[in-house]
Amino acid sequence: MVRAGLSAERLARAGAELADEVGFDQVTVSALARRFDVRVASLYSHVKNSQDLKTRIALLALEELADRAADALAGRAGKDALTALANVYRDYAREHPGRYAAAQLRLDPEAAATSAGGRHAQMTRAILRGYDLTEPDQTHAVRLLGSVFHGYVSLELGGGFSHSAPDTQETWSRILDALDALLRNWPAAHVPPR
Amino acid sequence: MVRAGLSAERLARAGAELADEVGFDQVTVSALARRFDVRVASLYSHVKNSQDLKTRIALLALEELADRAADALAGRAGKDALTALANVYRDYAREHPGRYAAAQLRLDPEAAATSAGGRHAQMTRAILRGYDLTEPDQTHAVRLLGSVFHGYVSLELGGGFSHSAPDTQETWSRILDALDALLRNWPAAHVPPR
DNA sequence: TGCATTTGCCTAAAACCTTTAGGCAAATGA
DNA sequence: TCATTTGCCTAAAGGTTTTAGGCAAATGCA
Numbered sequence A, B: 001m002v003r004a005g006l007s008a009e010r011l012a013r014a015g016a017e018l019a020d021e022v023g024f025d026q027v028t029v030s031a032l033a034r035r036f037d038v039r040v041a042s043l044y045s046h047v048k049n050s051q052d053l054k055t056r057i058a059l060l061a062l063e064e065l066a067d068r069a070a071d072a073l074a075g076r077a078g079k080d081a082l083t084a085l086a087n088v089y090r091d092y093a094r095e096h097p098g099r100y101a102a103a104q105l106r107l108d109p110e111a112a113a114t115s116a117g118g119r120h121a122q123m124t125r126a127i128l129r130g131y132d133l134t135e136p137d138q139t140h141a142v143r144l145l146g147s148v149f150h151g152y153v154s155l156e157l158g159g160g161f162s163h164s165a166p167d168t169q170e171t172w173s174r175i176l177d178a179l180d181a182l183l184r185n186w187p188a189a190h191v192p193p194r
Numbered sequence C: 001t002g003c004a005t006t007t008g009c010c011t012a013a014a015a016c017c018t019t020t021a022g023g024c025a026a027a028t029g030a
Numbered sequence D: 001t002c003a004t005t006t007g008c009c010t011a012a013a014g015g016t017t018t019t020a021g022g023c024a025a026a027t028g029c030a
Helices: A008-022 A029-036 A050-073 A078-095 A097-103 A109-114 A117-130 A137-157 A168-184 B008-022 B029-036 B050-073 B078-095 B097-103 B109-114 B117-130 B137-157 B168-184
Strands: none
Touching (some): A008 A050, A029 A050, A050 A097, A050 A109, A078 A097, A078 A117, A078 A137, A078 A168, A097 A137, A117 A137, A137 A168, A137 B137, A137 B168, A168 B137, B008 B029, B008 B097, B029 B050, B050 B078, B078 B097, B078 B117, B078 B168, B097 B137
16 A cells, blocks of 8 residues: 655645645645545644644745845845745736635644744835835834735625726726825924825 | 524625634634534535635625724725724724734725725715825825725734734834824925935 | 563544534614 | 413434544655
8 A cells, every 4th residue: 555645844835735726724634634645634643623724725825925125125125125025926816716715714822933934024124215214204114014914815806896987907007106196205203284 | 303594695694793702714604503503415505615604704794894994984084094994904804803804804996996905995085175185196095095004904913013012002103193193294206316 | 472461543433623504583764 | 171372301313523543655865
């Protein structure tokens, strides 16, 4: 009886592919076993349980995404860097919707600590070096950028922007223009009324 | 044998409560039957299946959210309206995380058509009447606002902003200030280089 | 090479969720 | 009052998760 050569990493990779094909919430230990043509119980030697499997897929996606982001940022600054990072998220979500959904999984603190989450925050912060922001404004801006990137990508992916006129590429460009303008001219703490 | 008085609406309402208590993805036909102290199969006289139940919860949440938004916008304009609408989303997500997650459910076109989705878009558009934007910039701005609101709320809810210094309330205020400033000074289509 | 240990996948089985089919009793209404 | 409709039930099949225990393949050491 020939062995299938399973391992936690291979399961996570196959799980990520499966997620892109059928959606992250359809990723199941059973479906994965079927894909390896192996009995379900066999997977439990490699992953603790279903939650563990999903966490591994999430960590994989976060790493991939961080790697792409690091690549894209190399040698860029200012709006160029802003656009590059934004496009990494959007393109990744379009190419790998299941993995992107996985990356959104709420991780327990232990898993979160070993995740690439910190790299993502660092890279967003790096972009802001091209603009003139000091703490705590920098943190506010990091959060704004994260919100826009994630919010836009997830609404677009979920079809929230369909059935409407200006195409989404145009909107995306204009949003990036707007963010660039905003960062170059970040409003002071207290905007005077009117 | 006394009847439990089930109905599609009661199931949706109870499902929404359950979602807030244990998370939307833990909402199951079984759990709901247990809550009504009724056999599982009995629910299938009122909802078509599990997907149907979830869709009804999503539609309920979208309606509630739209009602709150309409209330909040009444008599407000400009930044006042912007802040009010933004807070409706954020507060709703914090008070009803399960319902908020439900509202994010990808609806099939048929359900989407009967949903309050259109009202939401309309209300965001209404806010922009307080600013000087014409089409297609208005649509771009609607999409930006949707992205920021949804993105921020879902990151904050998912714990994405935890373990960090400036508190999230402060960031939220500053982001609203920034959006207001941006809308008052929306950049023209072609930002000159440099 | 030969043997002991480890490792990997298996069968079996229990628990839970989903969904359909068919039945009886309660509610409704003529 | 009696017929019909409606609501919840039992039964059953099929799928996913998870644990326990077993045998054979791979590995490693003499």
